[in-house]
Amino acid sequence: MAKDYFQDHMPENVCYGCGASNPQGLQIKSYWEGEEALLDWESQEKYHGWADLMNGGIMATLIDCHCMGAAMAYAYKVEDRSMDSHPEYRYATGSMNIKYLKPTPNRKVHLRAKITEVKGKKTVVWCDFYSDEGVKTAEAEVIAIRVFDGSQAAGTNAFKS
């Protein structure tokens, strides 16, 4: 079955990390597997830090955008409606706390995120970061803030505002 990627429901998103409309960006694609939001991403040589190891900032970019996507997708999921339906919800990062546990080879990586708390506009997301060999190399807690709620702004597009 074709995966239903969160980012395919963000029209005109130009974000460096997750925007399908940013041809020079990382273009991540996140999807649900049960209660977990998954991201599989393949790096390029230029994104290394130390030679052959993934840059920590690029890892942070993946974590950030993947967790924002997970927070958004979860908001629609609990309301049992499509990510294309209204009202439209969008999230921005409130904080991000990353622990780098081991060097990450600069190749394919896999992120698994889950929602641990929702309170008002705040969604807390936990994210584990794995090398392609299945070694956990980083973990993060990210707080997403709902900054756009289309129910107060019918007919607009968050990414154009």
Added chain:
Amino acid sequence: MAKDYFQDHMPENVCYGCGASNPQGLQIKSYWEGEEALLDWESQEKYHGWADLMNGGIMATLIDCHCMGAAMAYAYKVEDRSMDSHPEYRYATGSMNIKYLKPTPNRKVHLRAKITEVKGKKTVVWCDFYSDEGVKTAEAEVIAIRVFDGSQAAGTNAFKS
């Protein structure tokens, strides 16, 4: 007086954030102003998150590499010797805790970092992040770990190892 940039003392550094030898990277340049390590950096359109606002992951990349540079430069400073002298010290990120306070315009930004603690191989760095208008838009605590100490590996180059 010409600034003495930390990154000019990291030969063959290919890092996406701070490597002078990565033509596709962010190529940051950090320097001392008294007790603070400063970074002035000008963004490009592709590094936005929301249109016209800087991507949070790119901000994290700047913070990460600037703080690693500051930790390294500080280690030489306290020993009162040039960053080109031996033994050679290099740092990697142990953890990074970023709070995003306000949206950051995707133009010029300015980072100010200071060392708050050194304990064994661990250096704690605090970093404030400002827009070009002087508004503080983010702050971070970053823990740098000394992962390479040339006194145990004479004649090698950390970035080639």
